[in-house]
Amino acid sequence: MFDWMKSCSYDEAQKRRFHATARSRLKQLAAELRLPHGSFEIRSNKGGVAVSGEVTLHHDRAYIQVGQFGLSSGHGILIRTCKGRRDYTGGANHFVALGMLDDIPALAAAVRAITGVGRDASLSADRRAA
Template structure:
């Protein structure tokens, strides 16, 4: 059943109480929800449009775009200096679905970078992600012909987030003796790849090995 309310129109006509970005965005979101409930098109709803225009007025008091762009670039550089995987490892992701989703997304990227550093040819390995239940981080697994590496949080304690071992083919899920490493090692994939090959008595990667990225 469709129904409409007057509140969004009243806010749009007198937005004086909406003095911050947060409160104005909340009002816009609520107005769009009202449109949906009323079967109205939010793209042309006068109240929604007026509230969005008010948001632009609220933002006029903020620094100019050139400065904001510089701050965004600085923030990106700072984030790259402190990889999010390390932060997630320290704080954990249990019972936090957005954090777990980020952990698995960034974890897959990091594991694929490790595969590149190991010199694994595309198609010679699998990268699997298993989120598990809400109380655990789940795991990201790299499984090659002779290398098995798994990233997970909390199971083995701090600085043991990486489990790796030698295997004999991609159907081997048991492998040889387990080795452990810190998530910090994963942040330096070239050095970690050399350590893995040394620990597992594997031949060094050769220039002819397939690479994942140009």
């Protein structure tokens, strides 16, 4: 498992691993939420040497950003609603633990609860097909 709490400050190799792993997990999240291709983008901003930077999944109605901005609290995933991919301020901020990137179904459930985005994986195959 990736050590999300290991600081990226002044550690280029850790920052590179952090961004690569976060991008991979956000791609898994998009698949878990069954987001249609073209309805979202994943982008990375490495920031300066003293910070982790951010990795963002920006959907047409949800904005999910991963960073080490809440290390002291253990939080590092920002989830909020938005109105399109040009909306960078969106709805109210909600934060969950960075460690949720190791449990994509739980993270997807949090995203659905906060934003209403994504199909509920608990629906039966029959109901999804309808």
